[in-house]
Amino acid sequence: xxLVVFFVVAVVAVASALALVLRRNxxxxxxxxxxxxxxxxxxxxxxxxxxxALAQVIIYAGAIMVLFVFAIxxxxxxxxxxxxxxxxxxxxxxxxxxxxxxxEIALILKSSVFQAAQPVAPxxxxxxxxxxxxxxxxxLLRDYLFPFEVTSVLLLAALVGVLALAKxxxx
Amino acid sequence: MVPESYYTALSAILFTIGVVGVLVRRNPLxxxxxxxxxxxxxxxxxxxFGHRFxxxxxxxxxxxxxxxxxxxxxxxxxxxxxxxxxRRRLSVDELxxxxx
Numbered sequence: 001x002x003l004v005v006f007f008v009v010a011v012v013a014v015a016s017a018l019a020l021v022l023r024r025n026x027x028x029x030x031x032x033x034x035x036x037x038x039x040x041x042x043x044x045x046x047x048x049x050x051x052x053a054l055a056q057v058i059i060y061a062g063a064i065m066v067l068f069v070f071a072i073x074x075x076x077x078x079x080x081x082x083x084x085x086x087x088x089x090x091x092x093x094x095x096x097x098x099x100x101x102x103x104e105i106a107l108i109l110k111s112s113v114f115q116a117a118q119p120v121a122p123x124x125x126x127x128x129x130x131x132x133x134x135x136x137x138x139x140l141l142r143d144y145l146f147p148f149e150v151t152s153v154l155l156l157a158a159l160v161g162v163l164a165l166a167k168x169x170x171x
Numbered sequence: 172m173v174p175e176s177y178y179t180a181l182s183a184i185l186f187t188i189g190v191v192g193v194l195v196r197r198n199p200l201x202x203x204x205x206x207x208x209x210x211x212x213x214x215x216x217x218x219x220f221g222h223r224f225x226x227x228x229x230x231x232x233x234x235x236x237x238x239x240x241x242x243x244x245x246x247x248x249x250x251x252x253x254x255x256x257x258r259r260r261l262s263v264d265e266l267x268x269x270x271x
Contacts, residue, residue: 014188020205021191026201029201030204033207046208047218047221051230064244068244069242072200075200085263098188098191109179140231144231165252
């Protein structure tokens with residue numbers, strides 16, 4: 001059952017990712033990216049990471065993608081990529097390069113270095129509720145409290161930076 | 172039960188699609204979205220490994236990646252809007268002022 005769900009979701013995820021890259025219109029790309037992010041959220045659920053699935057839907061599919069759609073609407077792009085492409089040979093070169101990258105990743109995943117990192121014993125069974133909000137919340141606010149607080153400083157810095165960038169010069 | 176290697180394979184495919192998107196497209200917004208795709212693929216691999224080793228720490232790490240991605244998108248979009256205001260066009264091929 002899980003396997004069927006995984007394959008259906010995986011196919012949709014890959015198809016929407018391809019559509020994001022291939023569609024000319026960036027607004028279509030943004031909507032396909034939302035589909036892709038939703039698929040990844042379902043995969044998180046399959047991996048029993050409920051908190052992350054929720055965060056994925058709220059932060060990514062909610063906040064970040066709304067920001068993207070806003071930017072696309074404001075900037076009215078979509079005419080940039082219709083003209084002739086002066087760098088077409090370079091762009092075509094990207095496809096074999098991508099294939100080489102995929103091959104490299106597959107080789108690394110198959111290599112002995114990576115296999116040696118496998119757990120010797122069978123993985124400990126997750127305690128009940130692991131991956132749930134309770135476990136992750138405990139980890140976030142106890143073991144990873146300092147990085148968690150540093151994150152708030154990062155977000156504040158991003159906020160101030162965006163305001164400084166977006167402000168029109170007076171006069 | 173889905174083997175974790177399936178998740179890593181899917182994440183590798185998604186990551187490669189993101190890399191190709193960054194290399195092929197000319198619109199900076201689409202390039203940004205491809206970067207988001209790559210970050211998501213990395214997160215997926217992270218959570219899959221955490222599942223295999225029975226550690227919930229991976230989820231915390233993935234959560235931090237999400238936060239950094241949110242900050243990055245906000246700043247990046249502000250930069251793109253500023254560039255658009257200055258030049259009225261939006262193509263990465265034309266942004267060569269800082270190239271020496």
